[in-house]
Structure formats: structure tokens, C-alpha cells
Amino acid sequence: MNFDFSDEQKQMRDEARKFLSEQCPPKAVREVLDGKAPYDKALWKGLAEMGFLGVAIPEQFGGAGAGHLELCVIAEEMGRALAPVPFSSTVYLAAEAILIAGSDAQKQKWLPKIASGDAIGTLALFEGHGNPSPKAVKVTANGGVLNGVKKPVADGAIADFAVVAARTGSSGRESDFSLFIVDLKAGGVEVKSLTNIDLTRGQAEITFKDAKAEPLGTTGEGWSVITQVLDRAAVLMAFEQVGGADRALEMGRDYALDRIAFGRPIGSFQAVKHMLADMYVSATLARSNCYYGAWALSTNAGELPEAAAAARISATQAFQHCAKNNIQVHGGMGFTWEFDCHMYYRRANAVALGLGSLSYWEDALIDRMRKKNAA
Amino acid sequence: MNFDDTPQEGAFRAEAKAWIAANAPKQYEEELRKASLGRFQLKGANILEVAKAWQKKKADAGWACLHWPKEYGGRGSSPIERVIWQQEEGPFGRLSSMFIIGHGMCGPTMMAFAGEEQKRSYLPPLASGEKIWCQLFSEPAGGSDVAGLRTRAEKHGDEWVINGQKIWTSGAHYSDYGILLTRTDPDVPKHKGLTMFFLDMKSPGVEVRPIKQASGASDFNEVYFTDVRIPDSQRLGTVNDGWNVSLTTLMNERMSIGAGVSTGFPELFDFCNSLMLEDGPAIENRAVRSKLANWAVKASGLKYTSMRAISALSKGERPGPENSIGKLVAGSMIQDVAAYALDLQGAAGALSGIEDAEVAGKFQAMLLRAPGTRVEGGTDEIMRNIIAERVLGLPGDIRVDKDVPFNKIPTKGRN
Numbered sequence: 001m002n003f004d005f006s007d008e009q010k011q012m013r014d015e016a017r018k019f020l021s022e023q024c025p026p027k028a029v030r031e032v033l034d035g036k037a038p039y040d041k042a043l044w045k046g047l048a049e050m051g052f053l054g055v056a057i058p059e060q061f062g063g064a065g066a067g068h069l070e071l072c073v074i075a076e077e078m079g080r081a082l083a084p085v086p087f088s089s090t091v092y093l094a095a096e097a098i099l100i101a102g103s104d105a106q107k108q109k110w111l112p113k114i115a116s117g118d119a120i121g122t123l124a125l126f127e128g129h130g131n132p133s134p135k136a137v138k139v140t141a142n143g144g145v146l147n148g149v150k151k152p153v154a155d156g157a158i159a160d161f162a163v164v165a166a167r168t169g170s171s172g173r174e175s176d177f178s179l180f181i182v183d184l185k186a187g188g189v190e191v192k193s194l195t196n197i198d199l200t201r202g203q204a205e206i207t208f209k210d211a212k213a214e215p216l217g218t219t220g221e222g223w224s225v226i227t228q229v230l231d232r233a234a235v236l237m238a239f240e241q242v243g244g245a246d247r248a249l250e251m252g253r254d255y256a257l258d259r260i261a262f263g264r265p266i267g268s269f270q271a272v273k274h275m276l277a278d279m280y281v282s283a284t285l286a287r288s289n290c291y292y293g294a295w296a297l298s299t300n301a302g303e304l305p306e307a308a309a310a311a312r313i314s315a316t317q318a319f320q321h322c323a324k325n326n327i328q329v330h331g332g333m334g335f336t337w338e339f340d341c342h343m344y345y346r347r348a349n350a351v352a353l354g355l356g357s358l359s360y361w362e363d364a365l366i367d368r369m370r371k372k373n374a375a
Numbered sequence: 376m377n378f379d380d381t382p383q384e385g386a387f388r389a390e391a392k393a394w395i396a397a398n399a400p401k402q403y404e405e406e407l408r409k410a411s412l413g414r415f416q417l418k419g420a421n422i423l424e425v426a427k428a429w430q431k432k433k434a435d436a437g438w439a440c441l442h443w444p445k446e447y448g449g450r451g452s453s454p455i456e457r458v459i460w461q462q463e464e465g466p467f468g469r470l471s472s473m474f475i476i477g478h479g480m481c482g483p484t485m486m487a488f489a490g491e492e493q494k495r496s497y498l499p500p501l502a503s504g505e506k507i508w509c510q511l512f513s514e515p516a517g518g519s520d521v522a523g524l525r526t527r528a529e530k531h532g533d534e535w536v537i538n539g540q541k542i543w544t545s546g547a548h549y550s551d552y553g554i555l556l557t558r559t560d561p562d563v564p565k566h567k568g569l570t571m572f573f574l575d576m577k578s579p580g581v582e583v584r585p586i587k588q589a590s591g592a593s594d595f596n597e598v599y600f601t602d603v604r605i606p607d608s609q610r611l612g613t614v615n616d617g618w619n620v621s622l623t624t625l626m627n628e629r630m631s632i633g634a635g636v637s638t639g640f641p642e643l644f645d646f647c648n649s650l651m652l653e654d655g656p657a658i659e660n661r662a663v664r665s666k667l668a669n670w671a672v673k674a675s676g677l678k679y680t681s682m683r684a685i686s687a688l689s690k691g692e693r694p695g696p697e698n699s700i701g702k703l704v705a706g707s708m709i710q711d712v713a714a715y716a717l718d719l720q721g722a723a724g725a726l727s728g729i730e731d732a733e734v735a736g737k738f739q740a741m742l743l744r745a746p747g748t749r750v751e752g753g754t755d756e757i758m759r760n761i762i763a764e765r766v767l768g769l770p771g772d773i774r775v776d777k778d779v780p781f782n783k784i785p786t787k788g789r790n
Binding site (some may be wrong): 003281336 | 376378384390397455477619648661664667668669671672673674676677679680682683686697700703704756758759760762763764768769770771772
């Protein structure tokens with residue numbers, strides 16, 4: 001038993017933190033926030049050069065072949081820095097879907113491009129309101145072409161390709177859904193940017209009109225792949241959330257030490273201290289759930305579905321809690337555009353929804369716990 | 376990151392499992408499984424005797440106080456082996472509740488400050504459960520403010536004479552020995568005039584009076600000292616250095632991690648699985664599921680937080696103040712969980728008798744005991760202060776009594 005990352009993994013974390021603090025300071029995040037660029041291209045290239053984009057991609061497909069624990073470590077740092085790049089859509093969603101379901105040829109085609117930063121990918125799953133559910137998928141696949149509308153699609157406007165969930169049967173059962181890879185730069189695809197509360201990460205609406213699609217994995221098994229991809233992404237995203245929560249806590253703590261009111265640092269008032277202590281508690285519980293999730297993910301353990309849901313819920317709550325109370329500790333200054341607090345608040349609330357909302361995962365967790373209990 | 380046993384850990388687990396299967400008092404297993412915070416009964420048996428017998432059996436076979444050195448009655452085990460033992464001991468571990476203070480706090484304090492001969496004579500019977508120890512710190516005037524205590528110790532030749540009163544002393548009514556924090560110099564600021572001793576609870580002048588708690592049970596006591604004489608050889612640490620000695624005790628309290636703090640969640644989850652509401656099973660109700668999920672991740676978060684702490688310990692790191700999280704989270708959680716279990720039952724939730732209540736009144740007992748959990752060993756507020764000050768590095772509260780001699784500190788809020 002060892003419930004911690006190895007020294008090598010911690011070293012990788014330090015490296016990623018150092019790289020991101022230099023290459024992705026709040027000023028760089030603000031370039032995207034203020035609409036000057038759709039994402040930070042220089043940072044994206046830099047991440048590729050550092051080997052971070054392909055850290056969990058096997059060497060034979062152009063990656064570093066390190067593994068998912070290493071990817072967890074990087075994910076935490078991406079979240080801390082609020083990196084304005086399509087990392088989660090490309091690495092956690094598109095690459096994982098291809099790793100799980102792709103043919104050797106598809107892996108050879110896409111994974112090296114992902115690892116080198118030459119291809120941005122995403123997962124096109126949602127169609128308006130609601131959570132991941134086969135019932136909500138209306139986009140159809142017939143005769144090698146897709147028709148219908150997906151929204152929101154994270155990073156859809158900058159992505160080169162998308163893994164798309166589509167209906168291949170008419171009964172509405174899980175076995176009627178399949179996955180496809182669609183080249184978003186090809187004909188029959190229209191992409192429209194949508195505004196959203198996290199201005200550092202784009203969302204899009206994608207309309208398919210007889211868009212050419214290449215099957216990914218076996219027809220009729222799409223939903224099972226989606227579930228696996230979402231579980232993996234839930235753990236990885238939870239690490240991003242814990243990174244964000246920790247940073248928000250740190251910002252609140254630092255401000256409480258520096259800011260003087262009523263002749264004392266505000267951090268000496270119990271009301272403020274207790275708020276920060278509670279932030280620490282929620283971030284710590286989330287981190288511990290994430291560690292269990294990381295282990296389940298890296299060993300592909302049967303516990304992954306339950307561990308992923310627990311990590312997701314706990315990290316979503318922690319990031320929202322810390323981001324919200326960081327503003328509260330900052331008082332009026334926290335509510336200004338100039339201070340960085342709102343960037344974390346925006347991100348916390350946006351990432352809480354991207355893989356299915358909190359209530360969706362709560363439901364999933366109890367389902368999974370019941371199944372385990374019954375087994 | 377590895378949640379599986381290493382081969383050595385697996386071998387240790389198998390050995391522990393086999394020994395427990397062959398030796399545990401299985402006739403009480405079912406009742407022990409049903410035990411919960413606030414309710415602990417063994418029908419037709421004296422709990423103290425059953426507990427002592429189990430502890431003695433463990434000690435004789437080398438399974439008591441696993442992490443203590445062998446010469447003091449332990450096994451010299453690693454923190455992880457201790458966790459494996461606790462996992463395997465399962466419900467039988469509940470029999471250890473009366474030994475927790477002795478094993479977790481008094482023993483380690485003796486190890487740090489008693490003489491070698493004393494350690495060899497007092498520690499093995501403590502490990503084996505033959506002697507039970509309590510901790511005499513809290514006082515009516517000094518609850519969270521431990522250093523505000525007033526029990527006096529005055530030197531008379533080779534002896535100290537103790538006068539005063541302690542309160543909230545768990546298990547004093549069945550304890551054989553205690554560690555005692557006293558004031559030896561009232562003319563200096565409060566933290567600087569304390570001294571620690573250990574004593575025989577049967578000493579003349581010691582009077583133990585059980586306190587009836589809000590829950591109706593009596594686990595705690597008031598202890599009165601009238602001219603109690605303690606030889607100077609039973610002093611722990613130097614005169615007036617008792618505060619530092621007590622910090623060692625409290626630091627060791629944090630080492631008692633891994634026992635798995637009670638959150639009430641497993642009980643609630645089972646209950647919701649079996650409870651039928653008007654519109655179907657409780658577990659299928661959306662609102663119920665949301666509540667359960669929220670508590671589920673707190674419970675698992677605590678579990679893995681303690682596993683992380685144990686990993687750190689086993690690499691030789693000291694237990695840090697971050698371990699204050701367990702009691703802080705579990706204390707209020709168990710209170711909320713119990714209240715929710717009653718809420719789900721509607722009007723009948725108020726019924727608490729073993730015959731009338733669902734799950735034999737388990738949740739009602741939990742609810743009534745929970746306020747104590749949030750206070751004992753440091754209130755929620757003190758736990759938050761510890762996290763804020765020692766983990767996050769925020770400034771301490773302004774202390775108006777810090778440099779004031781103890782006997783000049785005001786004793787009343789309003790005149």
C-alpha cells in the first residue's frame with residue numbers, strides 16, 4: 001500500500017508547475033479571457049514540446065508512454081494555472097476515446113498528431129439541455145454521413161476533429177449508439193462559437209449536414225465507450241478541479257495575510273480563518289478521492305466507475321466552494337475584473353457541467369454503489 | 376500509488392485474518408456489527424470483561440498495540456500493518472473503545488517521559504488491557520482553553536499534593552491510572568506554570584463522580600482531588616514544562632488515525648437500501664440519492680485522507696495538524712446523517728426504544744451522542760483554528776492572557 005505519487009511523479013508535477021508558472025501566468029490567461037485569441041497557441045506548442053500532451057499516449061503512437069498517473073499530475077497543474085488551451089477536450093476526451101475504441105490505423109493517424117500538438121480534438125456528445133444519456137442523442141449516422149446538431153461542444157470552434165456520438169438505430173436503446181470521427185474542417189460541418197461563463201475556454205455549436213464520418217469502434221457499442229471515456233475524464237478533470245481549488249485557497253490565504261482591516265490582518269479574524277479552514281477541508285477531501293480515482297484509472301480497476309464518480313463530485317464541490325469563498329475573502333476587490341478571483345469562479349462553475357452536472361454524477365455514484373453492494 | 380497489499384503486507388493480512396478467525400469472540404459479532412456511535416450493548420455480558428478478555432488474548436499472541444515496541448507490550452509494527460489489523464479486526468475492534476485513551480495518548484506520553492523502569496512495569500499491562508488509563512486534562516474553567524486549568528500541585532518534600540477538580544474524564548470510573556496535568560506556578564503566564572504527572576486512580580483523596588450526559592448515558596466523569604499525594608518520581612517531564620508534555624500527548628492523539636472515524640454513512644446507506652417510502656424504496660428517490668452522494672464522498676474522502684496520512688507516517692514523516700480534518704468532518708456529518716435518517720421516517724423517527732424504532736434506535740442514539748463528538752478532544756472551532764493557524768499559516772488569535780500571570784487573569788465575563 002502506498003497512497004501517494006512516486007518521487008518521479010512529484011518531480012514531473014514540479015516541472016509542470018514551473019513550466020506553467022512561466023508560460024501561463026494570469027496575464028497569458030487574460031489574453032484569451034479578453035478575447036484576443038481563441039486559445040494560447042504558444043502554450044499549446046510548449047506543452048507538446050514538454051511531452052505533456054502525449055504523456056499517457058503509448059510510445060508506439062508518438063506519446064511519452066508514461067501513463068495515467070503522470071497525466072493526473074499534469075492535469076492538476078493545468079487546473080491550477082487555468083491553462084487556456086484545449087487540453088481536456090483533446091487529451092482526456094478525444095485521445096482517450098481513440099485509445100479505447102480506435103483501430104490501429106486510427107491510433108496511428110490521430111494519436112501522434114495529438115501528442116505533437118498538431119491536432120486538436122474534442123468529444124461532441126451533448127445536444128442542448130440535459131446530461132449524458134442515450135435518449136438525448138438525436139444526431140443520426142446513415143450511410144457514412146452524419147446529420148444533426150451538437151451543442152455545447154467544448155473547444156469545438158478550434159478543434160480539428162471531433163469524436164461524435166450518433167444514433168445508428170431507432171429503438172433508443174444503448175445499443176443504437178455508435179461513435180464516429182469527423183474532420184471538422186471538411187465539408188458538411190458548420191461551427192458556430194457560443195458564449196459561456198468561462199471566457200478562457202470556448203464552447204461551440206456544430207451542425208452536421210451529410211458530414212462524412214468514420215466509425216470509431218464497433219457499431220452499437222458507442223455508449224459503452226462514452227461511459228468509459230467519461231469515467232476516465234472525470235478523474236482527470238477532478239485533478240484539474242483540485243488544482244484550481246488549491247490555487248483559489250492559496251490566493252485567499254495570501255490575501256488574508258496581507259490585507260489589514262481594523263488594525264489586524266483579516267486572516268486573524270476567526271470568521272475568515274474558519275472560512276479558509278473549510279476551503280482547505282473540502283480541497284483535501286477532494287484530493288484524497290482523486291488519489292483513489294487515479295489509482296483506479298491507472299490500474300483499470302473494477303473500482304473505476306465508483307471512484308471516478310466520487311472524485312468528480314468531491315472535486316466539483318471543492319473547486320466551486322474554494323472559488324466562491326476566495327472572492328468572499330477578497331471582499332470588494334474580489335469582485336473586480338482586475339483581480340483574478342473571477343477567473344477561477346468562472347472556470348469552477350463551467351467545468352462543473354462539462355462532463356455531466358453534479359446531480360448527474362450524484363445519481364451515477366449511488367447507482368454504482370448499489371451495484372457493488374448487490375454484487 | 377498502490378492501494379493493493381505488497382506481498383509482505385498480504386502475508387501479514389493473512390496471518391492476522393487467520394488468527395482473528397480462530398480467536399475472536401464470535402458470539403458477540405452480530406451485536407458488535409450493530410453497534411453505533413452512542414449505542415453499544417452486549418446482551419447478557421459485561422462489556423468491560425469481554426473487552427478486557429479480548430485485549431488480553433491479543434496481547435498474549437502479540438497482536439496488541441501493534442505499533443508499540445515489543446519491550447513495552449507491542450509488536451513493533453509499521454503504521455500500514457496497524458491499518459491492516461484494524462481492517463481485519465472489523466467489528467471486534469469496537470471492543471477496544473475503553474482502551475483508546477490509554478493506548479493512543481497515555482502510553483505514548485509515558486514512552487516519551489517516564490523512566491525506563493516505569494515504562495517496563497506500567498506499559499505492558501496497559502497494552503494488554505489489564506490496566507486501563509484515563510487522561511485528566513479538562514476542567515470546568517478550562518475546556519478548549521486547556522492551559523487555563525486550576526488544579527494545583529504543591530511540592531511537599533518528595534511528594535506533590537494535588538487539590539482541584541477535573542471534568543469530562545472519559546472512563547475515569549473504570550480506570551486504574553491516569554495522566555494528570557496540574558498548575559504548579561500560578562504567578563507566571565498560564566502555559567508556563569503547568570506540570571504533568573501520572574497517578575494511581577485508587578490513591579486516597581481521588582473521587583470519581585459519573586456525569587449523566589445529554590444523551591442519558593454516563594461515559595464521562597468529574598474527578599475531585601483532595602490532598603492527593605503523588606511521589607515526585609511520577610512526574611512526567613520537568614516542573615512547569617507540562618504544556619509541552621501535553622502537546623506530545625495531543626500530537627499522539629492525531630497518530631490514532633486510521634481507526635476509521637465514524638461518519639454514520641455506511642449505516643445510512645444500508646438504511647436507505649431497505650427503507651420503503653410512500654412512492655417506493657428510499658434509495659430510488661432522487662432527493663435521497665443526492666444527499667447520500669454528498670455524504671458518500673465525504674466518507675470516502677476521509678478514508679483516503681487517513682490512508683494518505685498513514686503513507687506519510689510509514690515513510691517516516693510526522694503526523695501533522697492536517698489530521699484534524701477527520702474529527703471535524705465526521706463530527707458534524709454524523710449529526711446530520713442521524714437527523715436525516717430520522718427525517719426519512721417522519722413522525723415515527725422520534726421513537727427511540729429498541730423495540731419501537733427502526734434499526735433498533737441506532738440513529739436516535741447517534742443523534743443524541745453526536746453533540747459530544749463535536750466537542751470532545753477539541754471543538755469544531757478549535758479544529759478549524761488548528762487548520763487555519765498551523766496548516767495554512769494564518770495569524771493566531773490575539774491572546775489577551777498570553778503574558779499575564781495566571782492568577783491575574785479575569786475569571787468572570789460579567790460582574
